[in-house]
Each structure stands twice: as structure tokens, then as C-alpha cells.
Amino acid sequence: MADVLLAAAGIILVTVxxxxxxxxxxxxxxDNILAVQLFGTGxxxxxxxxxxxxxxxxxxxxxxxxxxxxxxxxxxxxxxxxAASSDVTRSSAMYECRx
Amino acid sequence: xxxxxxLTRLHALTKADNLGLGLVVLGLVLQAGSVAAxxxxxxxxxxxxxxxxxxxxxxxxxTRERESRP
Amino acid sequence: MxxxxxxLLAVLLLALAAWTTLARNMFAAVVGFIAYGALLALAWVxxxxxxxxxxxxxxxxxxxxxxLLNAASRLHVxxxxxxxxxxxxxxVPAALLSAAVSGALMLCVFALPETPPTLAxxxxxxxxxxxxxxxxxxxxxxxxxxxTLLEAIVLLFALIGVWSLSSDPHWGGRxxxxxxxxxxxxxxxxxxxxxxxxxxxxxxxxxxxADYPGGKFQGATLLAAMWLLVLMAGLADAPPxxxxxxxxxxxxxxxxxxxxxxxxxxxxxxxxxxxxxxxxPLIIAIELALLPSLTxxxxxxxxxxxxxxxxx
Numbered sequence: 001m002a003d004v005l006l007a008a009a010g011i012i013l014v015t016v017x018x019x020x021x022x023x024x025x026x027x028x029x030x031d032n033i034l035a036v037q038l039f040g041t042g043x044x045x046x047x048x049x050x051x052x053x054x055x056x057x058x059x060x061x062x063x064x065x066x067x068x069x070x071x072x073x074x075x076x077x078x079x080x081x082x083a084a085s086s087d088v089t090r091s092s093a094m095y096e097c098r099x
Numbered sequence: 100x101x102x103x104x105x106l107t108r109l110h111a112l113t114k115a116d117n118l119g120l121g122l123v124v125l126g127l128v129l130q131a132g133s134v135a136a137x138x139x140x141x142x143x144x145x146x147x148x149x150x151x152x153x154x155x156x157x158x159x160x161x162t163r164e165r166e167s168r169p
Numbered sequence: 170m171x172x173x174x175x176x177l178l179a180v181l182l183l184a185l186a187a188w189t190t191l192a193r194n195m196f197a198a199v200v201g202f203i204a205y206g207a208l209l210a211l212a213w214v215x216x217x218x219x220x221x222x223x224x225x226x227x228x229x230x231x232x233x234x235x236x237l238l239n240a241a242s243r244l245h246v247x248x249x250x251x252x253x254x255x256x257x258x259x260x261v262p263a264a265l266l267s268a269a270v271s272g273a274l275m276l277c278v279f280a281l282p283e284t285p286p287t288l289a290x291x292x293x294x295x296x297x298x299x300x301x302x303x304x305x306x307x308x309x310x311x312x313x314x315x316x317t318l319l320e321a322i323v324l325l326f327a328l329i330g331v332w333s334l335s336s337d338p339h340w341g342g343r344x345x346x347x348x349x350x351x352x353x354x355x356x357x358x359x360x361x362x363x364x365x366x367x368x369x370x371x372x373x374x375x376x377x378x379a380d381y382p383g384g385k386f387q388g389a390t391l392l393a394a395m396w397l398l399v400l401m402a403g404l405a406d407a408p409p410x411x412x413x414x415x416x417x418x419x420x421x422x423x424x425x426x427x428x429x430x431x432x433x434x435x436x437x438x439x440x441x442x443x444x445x446x447x448x449x450p451l452i453i454a455i456e457l458a459l460l461p462s463l464t465x466x467x468x469x470x471x472x473x474x475x476x477x478x479x480x481x
Binding site for chain 3: 053
């Protein structure tokens with residue numbers, strides 16, 4: 001059983017790693033964040049699988065932390081790389097005029 | 100390329116977020132030691148569902164505004 | 170199968186590390202670093218360092234990710250205005266220096282004795298006397314409490330360093346920039362829905378730290394992230410740094426820690442020693458006192474220097 005779970009973890013790792021390949025080939029900023037988002041989800045899945053294999057319940061806590069903060073990073077991206085004239089944020093425009 | 104632009108790729112990503120992790124969690128819930136552990140697994144999944152939905156909306160909006168920019 | 174997964178992790182870590190250093194595009198490097206943090210958390214789990222994995226997932230991937238994203242976006246603004254200078258000339262010496270440091274570290278690792286000196290058996294033997302079941306917490310707050318106290322104080326100094334970067338007219342004002350978002354937009358919605366969940370998770374990670382991996386630092390990081398989320402959505406504004414309550418809250422944690430230390434001098438005969446029978450309550454009291462201070466320090470460190478006056 002443990003082998004099956006580990007194999008699943010390995011497959012997920014390979015898949016999300018392949019998802020990072022477009023970044024290497026120079027994709028747009030948004031695509032990069034999508035790859036990181038996928039990496040976060042894949043990381044959570046792998047952590048849950050590893051937790052089931054090793055029986056350490058605390059690994060689920062790590063997955064919980066990662067799940068919370070992957071959303072946080074994407075929000076940070078939307079805030080720090082706003083589309084111009086966006087109504088979502090005006091922070092970088094403000095930064096320029098105050099700098 | 101199968102998914103030619105960012106929005107279609109976002110569409111593909113949310114499947115992995117919701118279904119992929121959901122299926123992994125479903126499989127693990129069946130062999131979880133206790134009810135509490137199973138509930139915790141489901142909580143992780145629900146949390147990612149919620150944050151994934153919010154984030155994909157945010158990114159999609161950001162992308163649309165970026166593309167409609169002259 | 171375990172070896173295969175471990176091997177895969179190692180290869181991925183090396184590939185991502187190489188990519189992060191070699192990337193030409195700053196933003197891609199930041200993205201690589203965030204993914205690297207998540208991967209490092211997986212590696213720590215495989216090494217049975219779940220406490221470190223929690224810290225890595227929270228700090229390395231989450232808060233540092235935000236810090237680097239902000240830095241990259243500001244540098245981007247400046248680079249467009251001023252242009253790039255002197256990058257290629259510095260590259261070769263920088264690469265040589267990094268290679269030299271890595272080589273020295275590698276030599277140090279190989280020079281380690283076959284069975285490294287360890288205090289782990291002593292910790293395991295004396296764990297029962299601390300009444301906490303998580304050995305990491307026992308080491309951090311009982312056996313090596315002085316280190317933890319100094320760490321908390323170093324963070325305060327770092328914050329003072331960041332604040333001192335503000336210009337004179339803005340000293341004492343609000344850090345960072347006022348953020349705006351559509352009041353009924355999805356960002357505001359996210360910032361209303363996620364923090365309650367995040368606060369529960371943060372408190373849980375903090376509370377479970379006495380017996381299982383977790384603790385004040387990881388909990389504080391999650392709480393700080395949720396606070397920053399609310400600030401980023403513009404639902405609240407950062408407090409001006411001259412506020413008395415803010416400064417009291419910042420030093421309250423370390424002060425409580427020092428007070429417990431002096432209490433130990435009275436009752437147990439040494440600074441930071443805990444009297445018999447009160448070890449666990451005192452450890453939890455210290456952690457509880459440090460939690461709000463650490464949350465504020467981490468949040469304010471990420472917000473940066475004050476950039477505007479008192480007005481909202």
C-alpha cells in the first residue's frame with residue numbers, strides 16, 4: 001500500500017515539475033504564477049500522501065499551512081503586478097509619484 | 100500547445116486544484132485512522148477549493164485587464 | 170519506492186536552485202524561489218524535520234515570497250525609469266564568490282566526523298522534566314531558552330533597522346502604501362473569508378506546538394500573513410508606528426520572556442530556569458506572550474519603512 005501511495009506522490013511531483021517547464025522557457029508573469037499555484041496544490045497532495053505513508057499526523061499541518069499561503073502568494077502577485085488602470089489596485093502608480 | 104492562452108491554462112489549473120486534490124483526499128480519507136484525521140483531510144481540500152476559486156477569479160480579472168490594455 | 174521519491178526531490182531541488190540563480194528575468198527567479206520553498210518543505214518532511222518543514226512552508230515560501238514579489242515589482246518600476254547598469258561586469262566575480270562559498274561549505278560537510286557530536290540523547294532523557302512532549306519546543310524554550318529570547322530581540326532590532334530607512338517627514342507615520350480595492354470585488358471577498366480560517370489554523374498550529382510540531386513562530390507567521398491579506402485588500406490600514414499601543418505590543422513578548430527569566434533567578438536559582446512543576450505553564454505563558462509580538466514584528470517587517478504621515 002505504501003508503495004502505491006509513494007508512486008502516486010512521485011507521479012504528482014513529476015507532473016507539477018513539468019508544469020514549471022514553461023517558466024524556464026520564458027512564459028508571461030501570469031503563467032509563472034499559475035505554475036506556482038499548481039506547484040502549491042501538488043505540494044499539498046504530495047504532503048498528504050507522505051503523511052499517510054509515514055503515519056505522522058503533523059504532516060497534514062504542513063499541508064494546511066502550504067494551502068493557506070499559496071493563495072496568499074497569488075494575492076500578493078495580483079497586488080504587486082497590477083494591470084495598468086486597474087481598479088484592483090493603484091499602489092504601484094502611487095509608489096511612482098511618491099518616490 | 101493544447102492550451103494556447105493564459106485563461107485556458109487557468110481553466111486547466113483549476114481542475115487539478117479541485118478534482119485532482121479532491122480525488123487524492125478521497126483516497127486517503129478511506130484509509131484515515133480516525134474520523135478526526137479524515138475530517139482534517141477534508142478541511143485541507145475545502146480550504147484549497149475556497150482559496151483556489153478566489154485566486155483563479157483574481158488572476159483571470161488581472162489577465163483580462165492586462166490584455167485589454169492598449 | 171521511498172528512495173525513488175527522495176531522489177526525485179533531490180534532483181528537482183537542484184534543478185530549481187540552478188534555475189533560480191541562472192534566470193535572467195527577475196520575476197521568474199522569484200517564482201522559482203517560491204516553488205523552491207515549497208519543495209524544501211517536502212524535503213524537510215522526508216528528513217523527519219516537520220517543525221522545520223512548517224517554518225519553511227510559512228516563511229520560506231509564503232512571507233518571503235511576498236517580500237521578494239514586492240521587491241521585484243519595485244525594482245521593475247525603477248529599472249524602467251533608470252535602466253540597468255553594471256550587471257554583466259559583476260556577474261563573473263559574483264559567480265566565483267558563490268562557488269567559493271559553496272566549495273568551502275562542501276568541504277566543511279565532508280570534514281564532519283562520521284558520528285557527529287550530538288546532545289539528542291540528553292534531550293530525550295530529560296524531556297519528561299519539561300512536561301512538553303514536542304522535543305523541539307523543549308529545546309527552544311527550556312534547554313536553550315536564551316537563544317530563543319535573543320532571537321525574538323534580534324527581530325525587534327531588524328524592525329528598528331527597517332523603520333530607520335524612512336525619511337524624516339514620514340518618521341512615525343504609517344508603513345507601506347494605502348491599498349485600495351473594489352469594496353465588493355473578489356479581492357475584498359478573499360480578504361474577508363480567508364483570515365477567519367487562517368486565524369483558526371494559526372491558533373491551532375500555535376497550540377499544538379507543546380506536544381506536536383508547531384509553535385509560536387509558525388503560528389505567528391500565519392497570523393501575520395492573514396493580517397497582511399486584510400491590509401492588501403485595503404479593508405484596514407496599517408497603524409502609524411508612533412502609536413504607543415503598537416510599541417508596547419511589540420516589546421511585550423520579549424519583556425514577558427525576560428520577566429520569566431528573572432522569576433527563575435528567584436525561584437530556581439538561575440536566569441531562565443523554571444521552578445519544578447511549573448515548567449509547562451510557564452513555557453505556554455512565554456509562547457502566548459510572544460505570539461502577538463512576533464505577529465506584529467513579522468507583519469511590520471514586510472510592510473517596510475513608513476512612507477506617509479498620520480493621515481489615513
